[in-house]
Amino acid sequence: MTLEEAREEVSRLSQELERHNRLYYVDGNPDISDRDYDEMFRNLELLEARFPELASPNSPTRRVGGEPIDGFEQREHFLQMLSIDDVFSEEELTDFYKRLQRLLGIDQIEVVIEPKIDGVAVAMHYERGELAFAVTRGDGTVGDDITENVRTIGNVPLRLPDGAPDWLEVRGEIFMPNARFAALNESRDEAGLPTFKNPRNATAGTLKLLDSREVAKRPLEFIAHGMGRLDGLEITSIAEFHELLGTLGIPMNSPIWTRDSLEGVLDVVRELDVKRHDLPYETDGAVVKVVSLAQQSELGQTSRAPRWAAAFKYPPEQKETIIREITIQVGRTGTLTPVAELDPVLVSGTTVSRATLHNQDEIDRKDVRIGDSVLIEKAGEIIPAVVKVLPEKRPADSEKYDIFRAVGGKCPSCESEIIRPDGFVAWKCLNPACPAKSANRIKQFVSRKALDVEGVGNIVAEKLVERAVIGEALDLFSVPFETLATLNIGTEEDSRVLGAKKAESIIATLERAKSAPLHRWIYALGIPQVGESAARELSRLHESFSLLNGSALLLELQTLKTGDRKEDNELLAPYGIAGEVGPTVARNVCAFFDSSEGERVLAGLEEIGIDPKSENFAPKPSEADSDGSNPVAGKTFVITGTLSAPRGQIKEAIQNHGGKVAGSVSKNTDYLLAGEGGGSKRDKAESLGVEIISEDDLTSMVAQIESASS
Numbered sequence: 001m002t003l004e005e006a007r008e009e010v011s012r013l014s015q016e017l018e019r020h021n022r023l024y025y026v027d028g029n030p031d032i033s034d035r036d037y038d039e040m041f042r043n044l045e046l047l048e049a050r051f052p053e054l055a056s057p058n059s060p061t062r063r064v065g066g067e068p069i070d071g072f073e074q075r076e077h078f079l080q081m082l083s084i085d086d087v088f089s090e091e092e093l094t095d096f097y098k099r100l101q102r103l104l105g106i107d108q109i110e111v112v113i114e115p116k117i118d119g120v121a122v123a124m125h126y127e128r129g130e131l132a133f134a135v136t137r138g139d140g141t142v143g144d145d146i147t148e149n150v151r152t153i154g155n156v157p158l159r160l161p162d163g164a165p166d167w168l169e170v171r172g173e174i175f176m177p178n179a180r181f182a183a184l185n186e187s188r189d190e191a192g193l194p195t196f197k198n199p200r201n202a203t204a205g206t207l208k209l210l211d212s213r214e215v216a217k218r219p220l221e222f223i224a225h226g227m228g229r230l231d232g233l234e235i236t237s238i239a240e241f242h243e244l245l246g247t248l249g250i251p252m253n254s255p256i257w258t259r260d261s262l263e264g265v266l267d268v269v270r271e272l273d274v275k276r277h278d279l280p281y282e283t284d285g286a287v288v289k290v291v292s293l294a295q296q297s298e299l300g301q302t303s304r305a306p307r308w309a310a311a312f313k314y315p316p317e318q319k320e321t322i323i324r325e326i327t328i329q330v331g332r333t334g335t336l337t338p339v340a341e342l343d344p345v346l347v348s349g350t351t352v353s354r355a356t357l358h359n360q361d362e363i364d365r366k367d368v369r370i371g372d373s374v375l376i377e378k379a380g381e382i383i384p385a386v387v388k389v390l391p392e393k394r395p396a397d398s399e400k401y402d403i404f405r406a407v408g409g410k411c412p413s414c415e416s417e418i419i420r421p422d423g424f425v426a427w428k429c430l431n432p433a434c435p436a437k438s439a440n441r442i443k444q445f446v447s448r449k450a451l452d453v454e455g456v457g458n459i460v461a462e463k464l465v466e467r468a469v470i471g472e473a474l475d476l477f478s479v480p481f482e483t484l485a486t487l488n489i490g491t492e493e494d495s496r497v498l499g500a501k502k503a504e505s506i507i508a509t510l511e512r513a514k515s516a517p518l519h520r521w522i523y524a525l526g527i528p529q530v531g532e533s534a535a536r537e538l539s540r541l542h543e544s545f546s547l548l549n550g551s552a553l554l555l556e557l558q559t560l561k562t563g564d565r566k567e568d569n570e571l572l573a574p575y576g577i578a579g580e581v582g583p584t585v586a587r588n589v590c591a592f593f594d595s596s597e598g599e600r601v602l603a604g605l606e607e608i609g610i611d612p613k614s615e616n617f618a619p620k621p622s623e624a625d626s627d628g629s630n631p632v633a634g635k636t637f638v639i640t641g642t643l644s645a646p647r648g649q650i651k652e653a654i655q656n657h658g659g660k661v662a663g664s665v666s667k668n669t670d671y672l673l674a675g676e677g678g679g680s681k682r683d684k685a686e687s688l689g690v691e692i693i694s695e696d697d698l699t700s701m702v703a704q705i706e707s708a709s710s
């Protein structure tokens with residue numbers, strides 16, 4: 001076969017595959033078998049392997065992903081990616097429509113109404129029909145270039161059929177269909193991987209992966225909902241835009257209604273409230289948009305949102321069900337949490353069978369009892385909650401619920417006595433060796449934001465404790481391979497071993513975790529009130545783990561009273577300690593090191609032979625600043641334009657030297673770090689007199705700090 005013949009065949013196969021893709025994903029009407037499709041695919045792969053010069057980045061064969069990358073490039077949007085103003089009631093929606101009428105001076109305004117997709121916004125750019133790049137919203141001005149990841153999404157056309165405009169920017173939402181999200185989470189949990197909170201998180205997490213081959217394995221989809229830059233074609237309305245999407249085979253939202261009266265809009269919004277639960281994606285609202293582009297531009301926009309669109313948000317759905325039982329869970333710190341076990345009901349698209357009752361005070365306030373009929377709701381990401389009890393449906397023989405009495409005064413996990421410490425609403429188990437507490441501490445320890453030990457998920461953590469393999473998270477490091485590989489993660493009757501492959505990978509991940517930075521280790525320990533940002537701040541103030549123990553800074557800090565300002569304290573002032581770390585955090589950290597648990601952790605780390613080191617150690621920004629040796633410390637930076645390294649990396653470099661990075665320019669900004677491009681932020685900085693610096697300037701600032709400290 002000559003190169004020319006091959007070129008023709010590659011082009012023919014690519015077009016055919018793309019056409020079948022459209023038939024399958026967009027029209028839902030495939031006209032060849034999977035087998036024929038696969039054969040065509042393989043033929044194309046073979047040709048591309050033989051004639052590498054013919055392999056294009058938009059070839060259908062590229063949907064499987066490619067080599068991992070180091071980070072995402074930044075890309076500036078041609079037109080700002082705006083958000084939409086929310087309206088929360090029919091009254092507010094009425095006000096919105098009436099404002100349109102007033103501003104446009106006409107009565108009948110044509111609008112489209114469609115479901116709001118809860119996903120990740122992305123702008124797809126097609127240059128002469130070829131997918132050129134895809135960019136996330138980012139801050140609306142600059143986003144991440146996620147082209148490689150987007151190429152793997154099955155229903156995104158990589159090449160448009162004939163008739164595509166010179167340049168077409170389609171904006172839309174990437175999401176994970178609900179059913180496929182549920183299946184993904186199930187298989188992740190089985191594999192001991194952390195599960196995702198909701199489809200939107202799963203989507204965002206997936207799109208952030210640097211290995212597009214992994215993205216290709218996740219079930220993402222795309223739906224277009226808006227237009228960006230368009231060259232070489234005149235369009236005058238959303239209706240025409242939809243027509244264009246249709247002819248080009250770009251997936252569109254459905255259902256979409258068109259109405260030209262307020263009553264019509266209100267009817268649709270009510271209709272959608274029923275229909276939305278059957279949609280394949282999560283939605284909590286309806287988007288209403290003016291159809292005519294001329295009217296859109298007449299209405300204009302505010303700095304963040306257009307005046308021609310509104311997002312109607314549905315109130316969280318409430319459902320009635322019955323509390324069959326109340327169970328008590330023991331958390332990481334020993335807190336006993338009552339949980340209502342419910343007759344399963346479908347709420348906001350997911351089946352709910354449990355709801356938290358928080359604590360005894362909540363139970364008393366609502367007078368929740370076993371057997372009660374209750375209204376429950378699931379608002380956004382929040383765990384389902386009992387809104388209220390329906391007392392008229394209460395069984396005659398029901399009794400007030402009392403946690404202490406229900407558990408007989410004993411921890412349901414370890415049977416040691418429970419207490420209610422002074423000033424606390426919750427009952428607690430104080431037994432440091434309580435298995436429920438251990439399992440939950442281990443879960444925290446291995447979680448993604450902590451030491452990120454892939455392979456140890458909820459089930460593995462529980463089984464390790466249940467089978468008495470380990471009692472503490474640090475014991476993980478000394479579990480022999482054999483023990484891990486043969487761990488029964490099933491039940492006694494139906495046993496299932498973890499296996500050698502998983503055991504190997506857990507051990508390898510643990511080995512890597514040994515060199516994780518200090519802030520992750522602090523967070524991993526699950527000290528009360530010490531979240532991610534407090535952990536980071538503590539690691540800025542302390543060079544290593546062992547130095548946290550007996551830290552003069554924390555000892556001083558814990559003596560402050562509510563209302564005392566850290567800035568007024570002579571010892572503390574130079575450290576510029578941020579909001580997340582105050583007297584409570586200091587007291588909890590000190591108490592941790594005084595406890596037997598703290599002692600065990602110190603001893604355990606010594607035994608493993610590590611002392612986790614801070615990666616952002618920059619203790620005294622204000623002093624360093626005043627002697628001029630650290631021009632970054634305490635300063636606020638804003639970043640714009642295209643830089644030589646991924647933005648996250650530059651941000652980290654600034655933070656590691658004690659600086660702060662903000663999203664938008666204000667009078668509190670010290671420096672605007674501007675790469676190529678960076679239009680609107682540059683203008684704003686100039687108008688406010690904020691100093692604009694280049695990447696080279698930043699490099700020399702950092703060099704100055706490093707030479708001063710050496």
Ligand code: IVH
Binds near residue numbers: 082116
């Ligand atoms: S139209 C000016 N339609 O929600 C923006 N947006 O909260 C016009 N979204 O930025 C966008 N579903 O990313 C539109 N059916 C839909 C949508 C939708 C989800 C996103 C979009 C927008 C954000 C605003």
